[in-house]
Amino acid sequence: MTREAVAATEVFKALGDPIRWNIVQQMAQQEELACSVLEDTLPVSKPTISYHTKILTQAGLIEVRKRGRNYFYSLRREVLRSLMDEMWLLAPGPRLVSSDGEGTGDRAERPVLKAAVGDDTSRSAALLTW
Amino acid sequence: MTREAVAATEVFKALGDPIRWNIVQQMAQQEELACSVLEDTLPVSKPTISYHTKILTQAGLIEVRKRGRNYFYSLRREVLRSLMDEMWLLAPGPRLVSSDGEGTGDRAERPVLKAAVGDDTSRSAALLTW
DNA sequence: GCGTTAGATTGACATTCGTTGAACTACTGA
């Protein structure tokens, strides 16, 4: 049980709740999200929202900015990207190319590398060209 | 709270436990993992292992094969990949391109997740120039 | 058959999680 594993699982755990996943998705749309918006869009009370945003903050997923008496949250996308990198090590393969297009579509299991960490990983990694 | 969100959070929740994340990582190395191996490598009792593998199965992350009186688990990488796709929608951007190159640059700020130190993934982690 | 082994299920327990009302803090505007 490595130290890095603890960090990754903390982020996973933070994402593993419908309400928090909802919050993260809303934040991905706007550059910054007011707390009041969450109160309007989420079916839970104010303390509960505070509780969830705290967990997201502790996991490093969001950043809090206080302006006057209003709070604004923003998504730390680099944390999501690091997590994706780590997942990619476990399941390497070609990935989405464009966001508006249909993607690669052929998620169809081209022979996956036996070991996620093989020495020739670079060959398949070179396939990632977005 | 869409249905697809529920599915995603279920997978996240499954990954959000150190022991289960450890199991998934072990599975990523081998093509198929014997249950007995887990008993040797994990610091928990047999029922607990059974409990965790069940959760991973329900989340769709692993597949179970029974041969004789032995059980073999294998990682369903496509589930991991669709999860990455979904995360990529929230944090799009260039990704890992080559192993010896310096990555994409905007990822090179600082370790957002705690670095893997001294475990078996450290070598491959060097691929990620975060 | 019969004992053994691999692993799942069950039941019980302690811990953690998610939720809320109430109280609190900090800022606003008059």
Add this chain to the structure above:
DNA sequence: TCAGTAGTTCAACGAATGTCAATCTAACGC
């Protein structure tokens, strides 16, 4: 200064989670 507002923190609660000993089931070897 003082009432009102935004959001947090606190205390408490029920629900879910993680763990293990005991039990069960199915396959094995003899």
